Amino acid sequence: MNGRGRLAIDGGEPVRRTRLPYARQSIDATDVAAVSAVLTSDWLTTGPEVARFERAFAAAAGTRAAVAVSSGTAALHLAMLALDLEPGDEVIVPSLSFAATASCVAYVGARPVFADVDPDTLLVDPADVERRLTPRTRAIVAMDYAGQPCDYAALGRVAERRGLALVADACHSLGASYAGRPVGSLARWSAFSLHPAKVVTAGEGGVVTTDEPELAERLRALRQHGISTARPAADGQQGWLYEQVELGFNYRLTDIQCALATSQLARLPVFLDRRREIARCYDAAFADSELARPLVTRAGCEHAHHLYVLRLELDRPGFVQLGASRGEIYEALRAEGIGVQVHFIPIHLHPYYQRHFGTAPGDCPRAEAAYERILSLPLYPAMTEADVGDVIRAVRKVLEHFACSRSLCSASAPGPGQSSA
Numbered sequence: 254m255n256g257r258g259r260l261a262i263d264g265g266e267p268v269r270r271t272r273l274p275y276a277r278q279s280i281d282a283t284d285v286a287a288v289s290a291v292l293t294s295d296w297l298t299t300g301p302e303v304a305r306f307e308r309a310f311a312a313a314a315g316t317r318a319a320v321a322v323s324s325g326t327a328a329l330h331l332a333m334l335a336l337d338l339e340p341g342d343e344v345i346v347p348s349l350s351f352a353a354t355a356s357c358v359a360y361v362g363a364r365p366v367f368a369d370v371d372p373d374t375l376l377v378d379p380a381d382v383e384r385r386l387t388p389r390t391r392a393i394v395a396m397d398y399a400g401q402p403c404d405y406a407a408l409g410r411v412a413e414r415r416g417l418a419l420v421a422d423a424c425h426s427l428g429a430s431y432a433g434r435p436v437g438s439l440a441r442w443s444a445f446s447l448h449p450a451k452v453v454t455a456g457e458g459g460v461v462t463t464d465e466p467e468l469a470e471r472l473r474a475l476r477q478h479g480i481s482t483a484r485p486a487a488d489g490q491q492g493w494l495y496e497q498v499e500l501g502f503n504y505r506l507t508d509i510q511c512a513l514a515t516s517q518l519a520r521l522p523v524f525l526d527r528r529r530e531i532a533r534c535y536d537a538a539f540a541d542s543e544l545a546r547p548l549v550t551r552a553g554c555e556h557a558h559h560l561y562v563l564r565l566e567l568d569r570p571g572f573v574q575l576g577a578s579r580g581e582i583y584e585a586l587r588a589e590g591i592g593v594q595v596h597f598i599p600i601h602l603h604p605y606y607q608r609h610f611g612t613a614p615g616d617c618p619r620a621e622a623a624y625e626r627i628l629s630l631p632l633y634p635a636m637t638e639a640d641v642g643d644v645i646r647a648v649r650k651v652l653e654h655f656a657c658s659r660s661l662c663s664a665s666a667p668g669p670g671q672s673s674a
């Protein structure tokens with residue numbers, strides 16, 4: 254085989270010369286002006302921009318309060334602290350997530366218990382959550398994988414029946430909604446990330462949303478060393494007085510970051526429209542593929558499309574299938590200039606959890622099987638039509654190269670350099 258069809262990894266012409274990343278922030282002149290204005294103002298850190306951002310975020314999430322913190326991980330940490338867990342308490346977390354979803358449980362001395370996912374959505378499976386409950390279970394963390402809200406109705410029923418707190422890791426799903434209600438308002442409290450790969454960014458940053466004003470006050474104290482924002486009762490002369498009421502942290506988000514985040518949040522509807530448009534292009538391109546399948550979006554959900562994930566057909570019972578591993582396909586696509594990624598390594602497989610919590614391969618078989626097959630395609634608002642077309646062409650080129658008929662696959666999988674069957 255020669256010319257166009259040859260894979261870049263075998264020395265052929267790549268689909269692109271410059272690699273598309275899987276995610277990228279969109280910063281415009283308005284964002285720059287908002288940040289510049291703060292730099293010459295009286296406040297660099299906690300000032301008027303924090304309060305302004307928190308009001309705008311609470312409005313977007315449909316909650317009474319939003320508390321800005323220094324990262325999504327800090328938001329999750331405070332969300333776990335607010336549960337007042339004790340050693341030995343258990344929190345159910347999805348296995349197929351970023352490490353921080355479980356780290357936050359370990360931070361507070363509790364035990365993360367990993368639940369398996371639904372193979373079609375890769376969202377945590379409420380029935381599996383139920384199977385993992387013990388008398389020590391205190392809370393469930395729902396994670397809106399790729400930007401699609403979890404089955405909050407089912408998770409809410411499990412939580413309610415057993416008197417557990419339902420907490421959301423909504424780091425992927427700002428702007429999504431479930432049964433007409435915005436993410437942020439679907440759990441007792443919800444944690445968001447403002448990392449540049451996420452839907453809107455502050456450089457680094459996070460938010461906790463809640464409808465409970467007392468909880469919001471407590472979180473505001475916890476992000477500031479545990480110092481209460483309510484002034485202690487004193488005779489008015491002692492203006493220096495403050496009270497540390499519990500052990501907190503410096504998890505503040507600066508005014509500089511909040512100015513950027515507020516400016517970005519105003520653009521959220523535009524970002525979401527573009528993300529949804531790109532996801533529709535990918536859906537249309539791969540809907541009929543025998544070699545890869547898009548994830549399923551359930552009815553009643555408005556997706557935020559933080560990620561676009563394809564599942565490779567590595568062992569589909571049919572005539573045509575892929576004669577290569579996800580690793581080979583990943584490398585081939587990177588060589589074509591497409592910055593694919595893998596979200597995520599199941600958390601229970603990380604050495605830390607195996608060593609400290611006794612987890613092992615086999616604990617969450619559906620998450621593990623999914624992990625072997627998933628690839629995230631580039632998806633961010635600034636992608637052009639040509640960029641989207643390059644991704645589609647490259648995925649087709651690589652998958653078709655590795656496609657083989659069942660009989661040939663079992664005889665010998667084509668290695669790099671061999672032509673497709």
Ligand SMILES: *Cc1c(COP(=O)(O)O)cnc(C)c1O
Nearest residue numbers: 324325326351353424446447448
């Ligand atoms: C990004 C992410 C986090 C952590 O957010 P940071 O802002 O990077 O700390 C937590 N959970 C999930 C699912 C994430 O994707």
